Amino acid sequence: MSNKDNAIQQFRDYRSKMNERILSADNKSIKRLYSLDTLTYEAGALSVKTKEMMGLVSSMVLRCDDCVKYHLEKCYEQGVTTDEIFEIFSVANLVGGTIVIPHTRRAVEYWDLLISEK
Amino acid sequence: MSNKDNAIQQFRDYRSKMNERILSADNKSIKRLYSLDTLTYEAGALSVKTKEMMGLVSSMVLRCDDCVKYHLEKCYEQGVTTDEIFEIFSVANLVGGTIVIPHTRRAVEYWDLLISEK
Amino acid sequence: MSNKDNAIQQFRDYRSKMNERILSADNKSIKRLYSLDTLTYEAGALSVKTKEMMGLVSSMVLRCDDCVKYHLEKCYEQGVTTDEIFEIFSVANLVGGTIVIPHTRRAVEYWDLLISEK
Amino acid sequence: MSNKDNAIQQFRDYRSKMNERILSADNKSIKRLYSLDTLTYEAGALSVKTKEMMGLVSSMVLRCDDCVKYHLEKCYEQGVTTDEIFEIFSVANLVGGTIVIPHTRRAVEYWDLLISEK
Amino acid sequence: MSNKDNAIQQFRDYRSKMNERILSADNKSIKRLYSLDTLTYEAGALSVKTKEMMGLVSSMVLRCDDCVKYHLEKCYEQGVTTDEIFEIFSVANLVGGTIVIPHTRRAVEYWDLLISEK
Amino acid sequence: MSNKDNAIQQFRDYRSKMNERILSADNKSIKRLYSLDTLTYEAGALSVKTKEMMGLVSSMVLRCDDCVKYHLEKCYEQGVTTDEIFEIFSVANLVGGTIVIPHTRRAVEYWDLLISEK
Numbered sequence: 001m002s003n004k005d006n007a008i009q010q011f012r013d014y015r016s017k018m019n020e021r022i023l024s025a026d027n028k029s030i031k032r033l034y035s036l037d038t039l040t041y042e043a044g045a046l047s048v049k050t051k052e053m054m055g056l057v058s059s060m061v062l063r064c065d066d067c068v069k070y071h072l073e074k075c076y077e078q079g080v081t082t083d084e085i086f087e088i089f090s091v092a093n094l095v096g097g098t099i100v101i102p103h104t105r106r107a108v109e110y111w112d113l114l115i116s117e118k
Numbered sequence: 119m120s121n122k123d124n125a126i127q128q129f130r131d132y133r134s135k136m137n138e139r140i141l142s143a144d145n146k147s148i149k150r151l152y153s154l155d156t157l158t159y160e161a162g163a164l165s166v167k168t169k170e171m172m173g174l175v176s177s178m179v180l181r182c183d184d185c186v187k188y189h190l191e192k193c194y195e196q197g198v199t200t201d202e203i204f205e206i207f208s209v210a211n212l213v214g215g216t217i218v219i220p221h222t223r224r225a226v227e228y229w230d231l232l233i234s235e236k
Numbered sequence: 237m238s239n240k241d242n243a244i245q246q247f248r249d250y251r252s253k254m255n256e257r258i259l260s261a262d263n264k265s266i267k268r269l270y271s272l273d274t275l276t277y278e279a280g281a282l283s284v285k286t287k288e289m290m291g292l293v294s295s296m297v298l299r300c301d302d303c304v305k306y307h308l309e310k311c312y313e314q315g316v317t318t319d320e321i322f323e324i325f326s327v328a329n330l331v332g333g334t335i336v337i338p339h340t341r342r343a344v345e346y347w348d349l350l351i352s353e354k
Numbered sequence: 355m356s357n358k359d360n361a362i363q364q365f366r367d368y369r370s371k372m373n374e375r376i377l378s379a380d381n382k383s384i385k386r387l388y389s390l391d392t393l394t395y396e397a398g399a400l401s402v403k404t405k406e407m408m409g410l411v412s413s414m415v416l417r418c419d420d421c422v423k424y425h426l427e428k429c430y431e432q433g434v435t436t437d438e439i440f441e442i443f444s445v446a447n448l449v450g451g452t453i454v455i456p457h458t459r460r461a462v463e464y465w466d467l468l469i470s471e472k
Numbered sequence: 473m474s475n476k477d478n479a480i481q482q483f484r485d486y487r488s489k490m491n492e493r494i495l496s497a498d499n500k501s502i503k504r505l506y507s508l509d510t511l512t513y514e515a516g517a518l519s520v521k522t523k524e525m526m527g528l529v530s531s532m533v534l535r536c537d538d539c540v541k542y543h544l545e546k547c548y549e550q551g552v553t554t555d556e557i558f559e560i561f562s563v564a565n566l567v568g569g570t571i572v573i574p575h576t577r578r579a580v581e582y583w584d585l586l587i588s589e590k
Numbered sequence: 591m592s593n594k595d596n597a598i599q600q601f602r603d604y605r606s607k608m609n610e611r612i613l614s615a616d617n618k619s620i621k622r623l624y625s626l627d628t629l630t631y632e633a634g635a636l637s638v639k640t641k642e643m644m645g646l647v648s649s650m651v652l653r654c655d656d657c658v659k660y661h662l663e664k665c666y667e668q669g670v671t672t673d674e675i676f677e678i679f680s681v682a683n684l685v686g687g688t689i690v691i692p693h694t695r696r697a698v699e700y701w702d703l704l705i706s707e708k
Binding site: 408 | 626627630631634635636640641643644645647648649651652657671673674676677678680681682684685686
Binding site for chain 3: 508509512513516517518522523525526527529530531532533534539553555556558559560562563564566567568
């Protein structure tokens with residue numbers, strides 16, 4: 001397994017290991033938040049693709065690297081193109097300011113990993 | 119003119135009066151930021167509608183009421199439906215938490231004004 | 237009705253009017269977030285009082301005036317004393333910095349209204 | 355007294371009335387935070403003017419209108435010019451993004467009031 | 473020494489090494505902030521336990537991993553149970569939104585380390 | 591090359607590698623934001639030194655470690671002294687609260703590396 005795969009795989013493994021641990025605590029409120037998370041991104045008046053792009057831009061302006069990675073994966077699955085990704089980043093950097101740039105660096109790096117993973 | 123129109127009109131008037139004042143200061147950096155703002159929401163790989171929806175969701179999670187109002191107006195112009203607006207709000211409230219609820223109240227009120235303005 | 241009662245009553249009226257409006261939109265995700273909100277503050281390993289104090293301190297550091305007002309009402313109902321309120325404010329101002337001070341001013345004003353309402 | 359003076363005076367009156375109320379609660383931690391606030395902006399390796407400009411830019415990017423007003427008053431007292439103020443705003447809008455623009459509108463309005471007050 | 477102890481020990485060592493370095497700079501304002509930090513969490517109208525839980529929930533919604541770790545240690549010392557910790561996390565995730573989830577993962581991991589350290 | 595140089599060099603290398611990658615995407619909005627970034631910190635009514643100090647304090651209160659590192663380098667180039675740096679940190683910690691302390695630790699560590707690099 002290459003380094004690139006490792007970076008993606010490590011993120012996924014840690015995320016699912018800890019999610020399992022969190023859900024095992026059997027806190028009703030947290031469990032419902034997790035299922036609400038799933039529900040909210042389902043297709044409705046807006047497509048899954050549009051919702052995931054909105055999840056991404058929100059994560060960018062709130063500067064949460066792990067949330068960004070997660071939504072990048074989802075956007076990738078939904079067929080968002082690299083040009084579209086950069087336009088999402090442009091909105092996030094404009095609205096959120098240059099403070100978003102370091103997160104954009106890590107986001108672009110992760111996006112390129114996702115592309116090359118294939 | 120009804121109260122409802124007043125609320126919308128007051129927001130627009132104050133916004134354009136102060137924007138003019140700001141641009142009159144002739145600060146090069148601020149002027150370029152304003153034109154970058156225009157550029158960023160233009161159609162590209164993503165449509166204006168999608169970009170405005172992303173501007174809206176970003177403004178919601180960052181909890182900026184005036185930015186929310188502005189993007190609600192733009193979304194309205196782009197034909198975003200009420201069902202779509204509520205799905206955008208659902209993403210914003212999920213990602214940003216209940217702290218976004220008071221902003222959602224004001225956003226829904228403004229959206230209803232925009233609808234009734236017509 | 238005095239001015240003081242008005243300030244409290246206006247907040248409550250607007251809040252419940254808009255909550256009704258939001259729930260009437262029948263967005264499943266938002267409705268579940270609202271019921272999750274109720275669930276989360278119910279007594280469990282921690283008492284309602286402790287949870288409401290945590291809701292208050294969180295609202296203070298995130299600087300959401302309406303959320304602060306709401307949790308002040310709940311804290312008041314739970315018998316939180318003025319001395320305890322100021323200790324919650326002291327934690328919020330320390331953790332969140334002087335940027336929290338203007339919100340503390342409005343919070344203290346609202347707390348005093350709640351006390352005097354009785 | 356003109357409307358303009360009223361806007362400035364109202365801000366100052368509310369601020370000092372509520373500060374007095376807060377300090378009257380005799381919470382040791384909050385009182386020390388207030389005196390730390392005074393201490394921190396005193397001249398040291400950096401001048402009062404430079405520190406107040408830093409207080410202003412910080413308040414802008416954190417989007418606290420009342421904090422912005424307060425530091426605008428202090429900057430005015432320290433002889434900061436309108437050109438300098440706009441450069442501070444340009445840094446704040448760049449770093450914090452367009453989300454800062456609505457706060458810039460209100461800040462410019464208040465700055466113009468301070469100028470015209472004289 | 474196991475890996476687990478290392479993670480805790482490294483955090484503590486870096487924290488105390490850098491705190492010493494910061495205090496050695498002899499900046500009066502920073503030194504007073506540090507002592508204000510100590511003062512604010514002392515028992516008063518509220519117990520140390522309650523204050524530490526409020527420090528924790530505040531750190532969660534403000535998404536500061538190191539602050540979270542610190543308050544987790546303090547909560548552990550104060551006898552906060554795992555069920556209580558998850559209820560604190562549930563409030564933080566509700567108020568702050570799903571953006572808090574990645575920080576919750578790291579917080580739960582650290583909490584489990586603290587438990588197993590014994 | 592020592593470990594210390596590595597920490598500085600790694601930051602610089604990653605930063606410039608990813609900036610190149612980002613600019614290679616040829617997104618007009620992002621490219622203009624980058625050049626606006628350069629323009630905004632140029633000397634005008636305020637000196638480069640003052641602007642960089644404002645960039646630093648803004649980055650501190652917004653808690654962006656990479657932005658802090660970048661502005662620390664620029665401040666160092668502009669001849670900002672260690673005493674001045676700590677006064678900037680004192681403003682940031684006061685305004686932004688103790689949540690800024692962990693970022694201050696990393697900032698001081700990086701500042702010391704910059705000093706020792708020479």
